[in-house]
Amino acid sequence: MEPTADHSATTAKRTSPPAQVRLSLAPYEIVPGRLDGAWWPYSNDLVVELPLLVEAMAGAGSFTRVTLGIELWPDVPHEVGVGEKLVTVGWFVSGREQNEILLCSYLKGFRTLLVIPPTTEADTAAWLMNSPAPVDGRNTATELLAIAKARFTAPEVRDG
Numbered sequence: 686m687e688p689t690a691d692h693s694a695t696t697a698k699r700t701s702p703p704a705q706v707r708l709s710l711a712p713y714e715i716v717p718g719r720l721d722g723a724w725w726p727y728s729n730d731l732v733v734e735l736p737l738l739v740e741a742m743a744g745a746g747s748f749t750r751v752t753l754g755i756e757l758w759p760d761v762p763h764e765v766g767v768g769e770k771l772v773t774v775g776w777f778v779s780g781r782e783q784n785e786i787l788l789c790s791y792l793k794g795f796r797t798l799l800v801i802p803p804t805t806e807a808d809t810a811a812w813l814m815n816s817p818a819p820v821d822g823r824n825t826a827t828e829l830l831a832i833a834k835a836r837f838t839a840p841e842v843r844d845g
Contacts, residue, residue, distance in 0.1 A: 706741035709814040710796075720826065724786065725801040725810045731758045731774070736767040739788070744791030748772060754783030757802060784826035788798045799826045 686708055726734040731753075739748050752775040764771040766790035784802070787797045801810045813833045824832065 696807060704737065705792065706800075707814065708741050708798075710742065710745065710798075718792070718797050719797060720785070720829075721796040723799040723801055723803065723814050725814060726803050729758055731761055731778050732765055735765045735772065735774070738786075739767045739772055742788065742796070745796055746788070746793030748788045748790050750775065750789040751786055752776065752789070756783040757800060782826040784830055791804040799829060799845070800840045801830070805830075805834075806837060809833045812836060 704727055707725035707727075708722065709724075724738055726738070728734060735751065739751075742748065747768075752772040753761075755778055757777040758776075761774055761776050763772055766772075784800045785797055786800050787795055789798050799813065801813050805813075810833075813829060816833075
């Protein structure tokens with residue numbers, strides 16, 4: 686299914702209390718690699734998930750724009766309401782890691798996070814969130830996801 690882009694600003698309408706954001710963020714000053722941490726959204730609904738992420742990262746900057754890989758998000762609006770402000774959303778189809786999100790702040794630069802797909806098994810996601818791997822700079826987002834998946838996928842046992 687081809688992702689679509691809605692040109693209107695969108696504000697999330699959550700019927701239940703907001704969930705705790707599943708976010709692992711390294712202190713900005715000590716990040717040696719290309720990833721500043723990891724984010725494990727609950728769904729592929731960017732309108733619901735992005736406000737939670739941006740609000741959780743308020744201490745890391747006032748983010749006004751995000752850029753993300755479009756493969757994980759079936760509908761990508763140009764803007765998403767976060768509190769009283771709008772965050773501009775841009776996307777890339779190829780040429781960049783699809784499992785990354787770049788959050789931009791005019792005052793504090795940018796932060797790049799590994800996006801763990803919502804359907805990822807809990808043990809795999811927990812390893813990615815709690816491991817220093819997302820911030821060590823040695824692997825791409827795609828490589829990190831493959832390493833984590835392989836680590837927690839039991840080898841098939843064959844009767845001999």
